Amino acid sequence: MKLLTFSTLFPNHERPGHGIFVETRLRHLVASGEVESRVVAPVPWFPLRHARFGSYGRFARVPAAEVRSGIQVLHPRYLLLPKVGMTPAPLLMARAMKPVLRKLIDEGFDFDAIDAHYFYPDGVAAMMLGKYFRKPVVITARGSDITLLPGYKWPGRMIRWAADNAAGVITVCAALREELLALGADPAKVVSLRNGVDLELFRPPLDRAALRKQLQMDGLTLLSVGNLVPVKGHELTIAALTELKEATLLIAGSGPELARLQALADQLQVAGRVRFLGPLPQATLRDYYGAADVMVLSSSREGWANVLLESMACGTPVAASKVWGTPEVVAHTDAGVLMQERSAAGIAAAVRALLAAGPERAATRRYAEGFSWDDTTAGQLRLFRDVIGKAG
Structure with a gap:
C-alpha cells in the first residue's frame, strides 16, 4: 500500500x-x-x-x-x-x-x-x-x-x-x-x-543510583514533561511544592510561559527546588524519566499523553490529571495514580498516595510493556x- x-x-x-x-x-x-x-x-x-x-x-x-x-x-x-x-x-x-x-x-x-x-x-x-x-x-x-x-x-x-x-x-x-x-x-x-511506546528506547536505567548522581538528583524528585503553555498546568505542579516540602521539581520543555513560571516559583519561594531543563532529545529525556521518582502530568486537556507511557517504560510511575484519554493510560496501580482534583493540593495528594502505594519500578515497566x-x-x-x- x-x-x-x-x-x-x-x-x-x-x-x-x-x-x-x-x-x-x-x-x-x-x-x-x-x-x-x-x-x-x-x-x-x-x-x-x-x-x-x-x-x-x-x-x-x-x-x-x-x-x-x-x-x-x-x-x-x-x-x-x-x-x-x-x-x-x-x-x-x-x-x-x-x-x-x-x-x-x-x-x-x-x-x-x-x-x-x-x-x-x-x-x-x-x-x-x-x-x-x-x-x-x-x-x-x-x-x-x-x-x-x-x-x-x-x-x-x-x-x-x-x-x-x-x-x-x-x-x-x-x-x-x-x-x-x-x-x-x-x-x-x-x-x-x-x-x-518505544520499549527499546524508553527502558529502565542499568544503574539508577549512578544516573541520579550524574543528573544531580537528591531526595524526592518529581519530573514534569511538556510545552510551557497554560494547558499543561505547570503552575499547579510548581504550587504543589509548597505542600511537598521535601520535593524537587524538574520541568522539561520550552514555551511562552517560561518567564511567568519562573516568576511564580520565586513568588512562592520554591525557586531553589525548581529546575527548568528546556527541551530535551528523547534519549536524554529517557535518563530523566528513569532517574525521577514520580512523573507528574497536570494538563487540563490530553488526547493520549505519550509522556505517561514513556515514563512508565523507564520504570517511573505517574501522577496525572483525570482528563480525556489519561484514565485509559493510567488504568492500574502499577502505572500510578489519577488526581482526585486538578489543583496544587490535588497534585500533592496524588504524589503522597503514589509514594504510599509504592509500586515496584519493575512492575511499572511490565505494565508499559502491554502498550507496544x-x-x-x-x-x-x-x-x-x-x-x-x-x-x-
Whole structure:
C-alpha cells in the first residue's frame, strides 16, 4: 500500500521533537513491510530566518525536504495569515499542496490513500485534496482538534464535514471516539487505536543510583514533561511544592510561559527546588524519566499523553490529571495514580498516595510493556486495506 502521510505535526531538522508521535506511529507502520510512505508536512511561509522572529523565523529555517528514518519528508510552504489564519487555513493549505501532490504522482508515487493527522486545519485540507485527487482519506484525531476546536463556528463546521467525508477516522483514545460520535460522526467509520511506546528506547536505567548522581538528583524528585503553555498546568505542579516540602521539581520543555513560571516559583519561594531543563532529545529525556521518582502530568486537556507511557517504560510511575484519554493510560496501580482534583493540593495528594502505594519500578515497566505498537500497527493495516479496497 502506498500512503501519503499529511500533517503539520511532523518532526523536522529545526524542531526534531515536534509531532514525534506521528513519526513514531508511521515508522512502525512502514516497518511492517506492507506500507510505503511519503510525508508531506506543510510549514507556514515566512521570508526571514533570523532568530529574532521567534517561531516564524524557525519556520523559515525548516528544510524543503529531508529523509527521516528512511522516509522521504517534504516541507512545502503555505500562506498562514496572522491573527485571522484559523478560518482560511485549510483552503490556503490545500491550494498550496495541490502542485506538490501532483508532482509526487507524476514522479511515480501514485498513492492509494491519504493518512492525515489532526483534524483542523490538516485533516480538512487533506479531505479537500482527497476529493480533488479522488483518493480516500483517513484522519486521526489527536486531542484538542476534537475537544476544543469544534466549539468555534467555522472550524467546527469544517471538522464535521471532514469527518462525514473521510473514508475512515482514527482516534487515539476511546474518550475522543465518544466525543466524535457526539459531534455526529458515523460510528462505523471511527476506530480507536491508541498510541504505543518505544520499549527499546524508553527502558529502565542499568544503574539508577549512578544516573541520579550524574543528573544531580537528591531526595524526592518529581519530573514534569511538556510545552510551557497554560494547558499543561505547570503552575499547579510548581504550587504543589509548597505542600511537598521535601520535593524537587524538574520541568522539561520550552514555551511562552517560561518567564511567568519562573516568576511564580520565586513568588512562592520554591525557586531553589525548581529546575527548568528546556527541551530535551528523547534519549536524554529517557535518563530523566528513569532517574525521577514520580512523573507528574497536570494538563487540563490530553488526547493520549505519550509522556505517561514513556515514563512508565523507564520504570517511573505517574501522577496525572483525570482528563480525556489519561484514565485509559493510567488504568492500574502499577502505572500510578489519577488526581482526585486538578489543583496544587490535588497534585500533592496524588504524589503522597503514589509514594504510599509504592509500586515496584519493575512492575511499572511490565505494565508499559502491554502498550507496544504491534496492536496499533495491525489495526492501521486492517483499516487501510479496507479503505483502499472499497475505493478500488
